[in-house]
Amino acid sequence: MRAWAACIGLSISLMATPPDAAASGADPPPRLERIRVSVDGTRFVQAGSGRGFVPWGFNYLGLFEHLAEDDWQTPEGWKRIEADFREMKRLGANVVRWHLQFETFVKAADRVDEQQLGRLRRLLGVARENGLYLDLTGLNCFRRDRIPAWYDALAEADRWKCQAFFWEAVARTCAGEPAVFCYNLMNEPVIAEPKPDEPPWVTGELGGFFFVQRISNRPAGRDAKDIAEAWVKSLVAAIRRHDRETLVTVGDIAWTVIWPGGKPAFASQQVARHLDFVSVHLYPATGRIDRDVAALEPYDVGKPLVVEEIFPMGCSVADLDKFIDATTPRVDGWIAHYFGHTAAEHRAGAQPAGALVADFLDYWSRKGAKIQRR
Secondary structure (H helix, E strand, O other): OHHHHHHHOOOOOOOOOOHHHHHHOOOOOOOOOOEEEOOOOOOEEEOOOOOEOOOEEEEEOOOOOOOHHHOOOOHHHHHHHHHHHHHHHHOOOOEEEEEEEHHHHEEEOOEEOHHHHHHHHHHHHHHHHOOOEEEEEEEEOOOHHHOOHHHHOOOHHHHHHHHHHHHHHHHHHHOOOOOEEEEEEEEOEEEOOOOOOOOOOEEEEEOOEEEEEEEEOOOOOOOHHHHHHHHHHHHHHHHHOOOOOOEEEEEEEOHHHHOOOOOOOOOOHHHHOOOOOEEEEOOOEOOOHHHHHHHOHHHOOOOOEEEEEOOOOEOOHHHHHHHHHHHOOOOOEEEEEEOOOOHHHHHOOOOOOOHHHHHHHHHHHHHHHHHHHO
16 A cells, blocks of 8 residues: 555445335345455355355555544535445455544543444445455554644553554454455564654555555564564464454455565464455565565465555556466465546546546456456
8 A cells, every 4th residue: 555655646234125125126245254264274255155255355544644534424425435445346345444543532541432433333234235254454643733642642451452452442343244355463573673753653655555564663672473473373362352254354454575585574374364364565576576476485374365456557557467377376365446436537637647547447447357256
């Protein structure tokens, strides 16, 4: 997501038919089965039927350069969300990745916003009605000016406690809901001291958004894998107090593209054993497709692997297609980006990138149908 931004400047019941569907005579939404990992641990399956499941869909923030949570308290905001979910489904998605902002839900170290959690419950209904699963990515602090001062001032241990508090609230809200594909603990966590001119906990500012966040800003000689394991364990434990079933992952930057031969911390056996599957963010580039394919090898640790962010910003659609085909033996799902506009609206000039994004959306729809037939 951060690279794309640089390039472009940026248990609820399922048994009853929703009233609107009954009134209109439309087919009821498909019943969603919980997604789990297969018995051999290598792929996704639907818990009831045992059918295979390939995550295919979109990262969704809302309208371009906007966060959907900014106005989801308004009728207009919900109309936009509902329309976009219908369009993403029409384009062949089965998963939508939604980025939960920390400050939306946590108002103090011991207080959550119950109204916002109610809106999250409503979002689950929108997903279910459209036959879509949610990848709920948490703890985001995308806008620095909205990060609570009290939260920024916390030391590492207390910050982790607040993050566990966030995940307890989300898991309590979503427990028993099969429309949640997974909880993603954080988007692109890193372990590093900030530079003198950087904020204490977020980095990677692009187009007004901070997509990268430190889980430790004073590693003080500790091994990165030890820090990552302790953090993951604490948050998974918080989730499991309320939800024993929903899958858990972490959205990791594909560092092996930058440093070929590197050993990623979150995909190490030490850390990944606490996760249900591995998620990585990788944007292939023309001229290095083979290298980008090879960069995924260290993330193949005997668990399902999802390329959770992908887009043809550094390559053609044809090269992106080559990358997906080449990684199909190793990868179990792909999630691209949807910017709140249809292909027709992009062709008419909607940002970002106008017709280029329209062409991609057409391709993604066709490709998804082929992937699912496999």
